[in-house]
Amino acid sequence: TQLLEQSPQFLSIQEGENLTVYCNSSSVFSSLQWYRQEPGEGPVLLVTVVTGGEVKKLKRLTFQFGDARKDSSLHITAAQPGDTGLYLCAGKYSGNTPLVFGKGTRLSVIA
Amino acid sequence: EPEVTQTPSHQVTQMGQEVILRCVPISNHLYFYWYRQILGQKVEFLVSFYNNEISEKSEIFDDQFSVERPDGSNFTLKIRSTKLEDSAMYFCASSDRDRGLLRSYNSPLHFGNGTRLTVT
Numbered sequence: 001t002q003l004l005e006q007s008p009q010f011l012s013i014q015e016g017e018n019l020t021v022y023c024n025s026s027s028v029f030s031s032l033q034w035y036r037q038e039p040g041e042g043p044v045l046l047v048t049v050v051t052g053g054e055v056k057k058l059k060r061l062t063f064q065f066g067d068a069r070k071d072s073s074l075h076i077t078a079a080q081p082g083d084t085g086l087y088l089c090a091g092k093y094s095g096n097t098p099l100v101f102g103k104g105t106r107l108s109v110i111a
Numbered sequence: 112e113p114e115v116t117q118t119p120s121h122q123v124t125q126m127g128q129e130v131i132l133r134c135v136p137i138s139n140h141l142y143f144y145w146y147r148q149i150l151g152q153k154v155e156f157l158v159s160f161y162n163n164e165i166s167e168k169s170e171i172f173d174d175q176f177s178v179e180r181p182d183g184s185n186f187t188l189k190i191r192s193t194k195l196e197d198s199a200m201y202f203c204a205s206s207d208r209d210r211g212l213l214r215s216y217n218s219p220l221h222f223g224n225g226t227r228l229t230v231t
């Protein structure tokens with residue numbers, strides 16, 4: 001079974017701080033997606049990365065895909081309370097395989 | 112913006128009973144999925160459906176589970192005889208392949224807000 005590990009599991013920070021969360025696998029991803037999930041709702045897509053070394057920015061969020069396509073990171077600059085939520089990474093190991101999710105990083109940003 | 116809708120939002124059932132969870136995917140999407148999330152655990156793949164048949168299923172999706180697209184809009188998940196361990200959030204998702212991108216890339220999944228199934 002291919003595993004996708006996310007760290008840290010929980011993160012509590014003050015408003016205005018920067019943070020990075022990680023997603024790692026021992027296998028190569030064909031593509032990787034980051035989702036955010038609010039309580040009582042389904043995951044909502046933030047970004048998809050496909051190419052090794054790719055960097056994508058979404059306002060204060062920066063997503064990076066590792067050169068070897070085995071890992072990814074999400075960096076949030078100047079976190080705000082509205083960033084609070086569960087951040088999930090999900091990867092496909094090949095084009096025909098289902099999307100596999102990590103357990104997520106639960107972020108709490110305190111005002 | 113179009114969205115995936117799921118009903119009911121919460122279903123309580125007794126062990127051994129049959130349940131049907133309903134989903135209306137985004138209308139022009141071609142691929143349909145069910146995932147589940149047991150409380151405190153990760154989102155797990157159950158089944159994918161394309162062209163009116165199952166394209167892939169996980170070990171969780173045993174003979175007690177079935178899916179159906181009875182008409183052009185609904186996509187259902189049936190659990191024939193529920194067990195206590197079936198209690199979870201069940202998410203429906205849909206996607207549409209982006210023909211302009213690499214073959215190895217699938218369009219992102221659009222999730223519904225889930226049905227919370229409680230088996231007592």
